[in-house]
Amino acid sequence: MRTADLFGFGLKALGGARLRTALMLLAMTIGVAAVVMLTALGEGARRYVVESFSDLGTHLLIVLPGRSETTGAAPPIMGETPRDLTLDDALALARGRDVEFVAPLMIGSAPASNGGRQRDLTVIGSTWELLPVRHLRLRQGGFLPKGDADRASPVVVLGEKTLKELFGNQSPLGAWIRLGDRRFRVIGVLEPLGQSVGTDFSDIAIIPVASAQALFNTSSLFRILVQAKGREAIPKAREFILDTIRARHEGEDDVTVIAQDALLSTFDGILRALTYTVGAIAAVSLAVAGILIMNVMLVAVSQRTQEIGLLKALGATQPQVLGLFLAESALLSILGAISGVLVAQGVIWGVARAYPAFPIAAPLWAPIAAVAVAITSGLLFGWLPARRASRLDPVLALAGG
């Protein structure tokens, strides 16, 4: 028998019991579709996180005050140190050869008011460099003025949500708002960026760092963001930062430098592992579908005993009968896998249209792996019934019925 004959025979056998075939296909479809959809969801989450991290900036080094001695322990995310990171530290870092931009960062909260409207805001004190470092875009007006970081000019750039809460539909440019006990002139509005990891950039006010120092009555910076000149420059830039700060802080290593890329790859790894796990859990259902195929094939073998006996009496060899039944299981799992992938792609397409912001997409390996697992389980579980069929004694089979 040729291969084409094998599969033609299988197709006919499957067509003979339509309902049963449809149900088995349904089981396979559910399994394969679940694997593909869930991995697509995991992959989407991974891409989402990666994208929001690259919104934070590329080739970025974050300098935090304070350091913990224990290696592997969490860096001091918050908290104070006896010797602050100061604006002068930040300006000294800007002189590095591998450093592209340096943006000092202060953060705090203050009540903002415009006329009768009041709202508690997160206030960020920084310089013009924050714009390129954090990939911010402006919708209206300009950003903080370039130049002298020590100048405390009373200007503010508002996030999109802040703008709505404080101004409603009025035009904000040129208007004065009150932050704490000081007045600031609105010079720009940020393009909505959405929630990027950590801070909600739509609900903030950005003011010059010197103004923030006066507003919060402190000279210590929360972070210094340093953008290196390229991926290769990151280690050298880190070296330079540590050396500079040590020299300025009387020989003490009292800052932590985190590379954005390192942080990103950690998240990337975690989410990848999560995707694999979720995919594997869904693949359990493929095993269940395989069990079903085995069950039904066993039933089919016992129902078709006479037919097998006839085939054998006509001279079909054991391998040929084995091949016949294996072909049938293989057909079932291949067809089920194909329809599962199609269903999954349909759902993914629908989700992608409904939520364009969420980058859902099945990774290339997912449908391939799902189909491979489906076919393997079909063949594996089809083996036992096929072997039973091939071992039937022709005489007994013909007579027994």
Added chain:
Amino acid sequence: MRAADLINHSFTALRAGRVRSFLTMLGIAVGIAAVVVLTAVGEGVQRYVLREFTQFGANLIAVTPGKTETFGVSGAMVSNVRPLSLDDARSLERVPGIEAVVPVVQGNAAVEAGRMSRRSMILGVGSRVPDVWSMHPALGRFLPSDDFTAARGYAVLGSKMGEELFPDRSALGERIRIGSESYRVVGVMERKGQMLGFDLDDTVYIPTSRAMAMFDRESLMEIDLLYSAGLSSGPVAEQVKRHLKERHGAEDFTVVTQDQMLEVLGDILGVLTIAIGGLGGISLLVGGVGILTIMTITVNERRGEVGLLRALGARRRQVLILFLLDAVTLAGVGGLIGLGLGIGLALLAGALLPALPVSISWFYATMAEVIALLVGLASGVAPAMHAARLDPVEALRAE
């Protein structure tokens, strides 16, 4: 037919097609086992996290500066135009129902003892930490209850800090330097472990006012309150709010009770558990399709039997119930096997991987078994109806 007869009949039918029934049940069992194992892990993680949170005692209220609705780091913790002051903390002691107050400032500094030096977390706290955070000194005592504004230079070490700085002798009575100030060690805390990334053993506790001076800040990061055991958190939190509002003239702070925090956490983790249980449910669904397939085949094969039963006077309802019961038995027994399998696997995983918190949730296990029965019922309906509708004459002739 009596109920006993019905059950007897379906077990006989199951035994007649032994391989077939076994495989069908196996399908359901794998699904149920997946649900049980996954919810056991989910439940374990949930308990683990809640235990982490409650190890600092119940009856806690935290006051943080700035008005925030969400959890997470607020800019207000760092700097603030309207600070929470030590005076605020002291005045909260007078609120009825409040038993103890701990004003908190956190930072990072080098700690030196002789030639040893170590950088780590510095917590500026009050004297009531043993009561409020329910952690106690293993050696010596905690900070004395000095006046908030004129605290003496005493320090208490976390257990790891004590080992690192004084590896060969007792830390009690020794002098250490933090920043540029000198402190005398009066106690070493018992081992407490990590809490959400903060290693409380690698910490030095000093009086709040001294920490504020060292870090040059005027505002507290948090005030932790312990209220009397008999009271419920809501009214106490309300009173704290009213009291601080009177002092500040506006609500520029956030009051979170531990109950609220636990509730939110419990909700999030509960949803997660249900979600991963649902993942396992996919296999259960496929198992249900398996029952449907096999029942369809069975009904087809037993046409003659159905015809005979009907000819002998069995009513449609009885035939329907007969086949439904078949399906439910398949699912139910499969579910029980799955329960055993799942519980065994979960216990095994818990024993092999001690780091993985596993806790079998009987609620979800019972739910899984109920769902298995329902799946059996649902997938039995169509074939059973088909059997019941068979025309007795036609069915008999098919034999």
